[in-house]
Amino acid sequence: MSFKKLFGKKVEVVNIGLDSFKDDLEKQGEKVINVEWTPPANIDKNILKILQDNKVIIEAANEKVLEIILNGKPYLVGLDIARNVIPGMKDNLLLHSGPPITWDRVSGPMKGAMIGAIIYEGKAKNFDKAEKVAASGEFDFSPCHEHETVGPMAGVVSASMPVFVLKNEEYGNYAYCTLNEGLGKVLRYGAYDSETIERLKWIENELYPTLKNAVEFIGKIDLKNIIAQALHMGDEVHNRNRAGTSLFYRAIAPAIVQTCDKQDVVAKVLNFINGNDHFFLNLSMPVGKVTLDAARNIDNSSIVVAMCRNGTDFGLQLAGTKDSWFVGEALVPDALYFPGFTKDDANPDIGDSSITETVGLGGFAIAASPAIVQFVGGSANDAVNYTLAMYEIAFGENNMYQIPYLNFRGTPTGIDVTKVVEKGLTPFIDTGVAHKYPGIGQVGAGVLSAPMEPFIKAATGLAEQLKTK
């Protein structure tokens, strides 16, 4: 507004800095809005300049990426054994969450889960032997993300494990995820004892075939639709999956009853799903994966297509930078700890589950989930504010996933790395917390802001690519 038009007009102020200036204007009854300002990321000025100079190109690419994300049609189309379907899967391969990692750097829970998987595969009988096998180089390790797969927490997938098979019907690509084991001593939190292994065997021998038959009977299940409904029912499908699990249960239960003739198995399977509020997490995650994978390899786009942690490192991939990983140190979340545990027990952030935030769910949709606001400060308002903040780093808004409280506004979707570094504001992630030692399991749940370092590296990577053109 030209100052010629300013004179005589009602003053409306944006205050960036001292709060007292805002208070003073409010006392006078003037319109003023405060910015909770944070410094931009500590990034090379030349990099920022390249990104700014290429704004038009980047935004055009981002439009394309956003369109692909919004058009995604994720369906559950079946179940299978990892070895049969996951690209590149083989008997001596362990997939894991997060960016690539070597055995000498794995964190406690990751180590526990890998050892559990080696025992599960029958390659060792106990911890010590499995540790030797792992260290020997007999197994290769590779990120789930590089195999069209995602895994919660440690995210370890071995060849014999059953997986959900998802298809993006719009673009024809697939994604895979194991079946959720429930709470307590579970592999994904680094447990490897006999209870854990026995449960995995039960999943393989009873749960998997039963679900496989049921899904086959139904044909396919529209997961995007379930998630859209779950958001209206108080889930953000990362830390709260109660509604999603219930909706899935309604979809699958009749088919299980119709396709399984062993009554005790039916009861066990239905009770297992019913008793595990997080059962749907292992479907909401591959929904994110199958949706975002379709948007990979769009040149010049600054939108994040993978954001994940392996308990040691936090890694990112952008739509515009092919298969490059941008990696920084993973942080310890602020969490509510289970009785007897403190932040000292916590492992740094771990899991591929931040794929939910990457696709506009989880922390980005937490305003839809007032039931879990104790994780974010206690008031429903806090949750709303977190979602509102994420609109500032999102490239667009979702067409299907909506927040009732915000008048059904679409969730912030498509994390734009250029906005993250310019505003010094990183994505807000809901997360579970694993104990730092193998074998102990979950110690809490909470939230954290992603570390800035990988975003700086990603912005730099994109800028360097633009420069060489």
Added chain:
Amino acid sequence: MIKSLVKKGEYFDSVSLMIVGKDVAQMDNVLDATVVMATQENKSILKTAGLYLDEFEKYDDTDLLIVIKSDHEDKFDEIFENVDNLLSEIRNKKDDQGTFTPKSLDGAIQFQPDSNIALISIAGRYAGAEAMKALKHGLNVMLFSDNVPLETEIELKIYAHANDLLMMGPDCGTAIINGIPLAFSNVVNRGNIGIIAASGTGLQEVSSIISEEGFGISQAIGTGGRDIKEQVGGIMFISSLEALKNDENTKIIVLVSKPPHPTVLKKINDKLKEISKPVVSIFLGADSRLVKEGGAVAAKTLEEAALLACAISDEVEISKVNEFLEERRTSYGSIVDKEIKKISSGRKYLRGLFSGGTLCDETQIILKKDIENIFSNRASDEKFALSDSWISKEHTLVDLGEDEFTVGRLHPMMDFDLRNKRILQEAKDKETAIILFDLVLGYGANIDPIGEILPIINKAQTIAPDISFICSVTGTEQDPQDKNKVIEMLEKNDILVMPSNAAAAEIVNLIIRNINK
């Protein structure tokens, strides 16, 4: 023993951290403490304070350092926990507004789409980029921050000029737009006098006097002190003149500044020739002949400039202003005698302790006419620069708003601590005859100046009952602190309150000359 707690990626603004730091330093078992962002500047401050640990090297601007010095090794955990609580209290207070606080300018504009001014007061090295974003969004900018690089200022002003936007500052503390006081400004009557000022307290003094005289302000535009330097070339000064020239509510224009660079002065004079509205100028310390060229009426003091504008607004002869001021000077005799009587022989020096830089400058100019050896941390002559701003020498005028006093501390208009300490320090000096100080009221300034300063003055009066305390109050009765009440309390406590900064300087001039005869 020194221990630290580092919170990576947790940003707090410096004011919040100062408040926390103050509380932490007062905790039990804490010998020394600091809570700061790990900027290069703060790290070097920590080094000088002996609170630096080598591990801090790897942290930067967005990491929070909590450093505690204590003799009680077993208490550190408890202390850190208390600090944590203080920090989350501050954060929650901010989050507890019930409404969303946007994280960026973009976000704010989405929520308040008709925004037309961005008021920016973040650290100087970031402020330029935010100001440019605001300008690009079509907002006028008031940039309060200092330490913005000169080339950034020039870039901002060129952009603003090309797009018909106000770019007030950097280092612009005062502006009144459409009657709304921004940052450090006073509540003034609306009227037909427009002000353009390269000096914040100068603008406060002039606008307050105009308002107290019963006249009013149309617009008061701050340009920032560097605008009139050769490099910036008065870009904002000139475009403000253009704006006020075209503003039909402005009938009289007052220019307030230090002497502009000759090349800038020429531009201003050229511009003035296009303007038919009467213009009053106060270029503090400039040769009045230089500024007459453009047709402006030149004042010698801020007060005179204000009164001249009032006279023009009132359509009376401007010669009346000088008559009035002359007459007032002749009436000082009895007041001077009364103050001299208070001062014991042997006491001979003035100690002026200012929160307003321009008020300090004006006092210096008025005193220099008759008195030599006036030392200051804002001396125009190197010879009279204080070698140590913290220690007075002969006649001393100190601006406590200068950088050496404000690093890691709030401005003295808000935080009285430092000046209060200095008042006591001066009272203990056997050679101090007069303690002169300013009180600047209005928004931005401390809400309870009397509660802050009076107990200290009383203490100083007990230490040295034979000192004269003289003060001027910049502000209006509509200000949140209420000027009349402030003056009443000061006078009740045997402090001589003069009607303007210039008047205070004039009377001090007379007293000093008398006692040193």
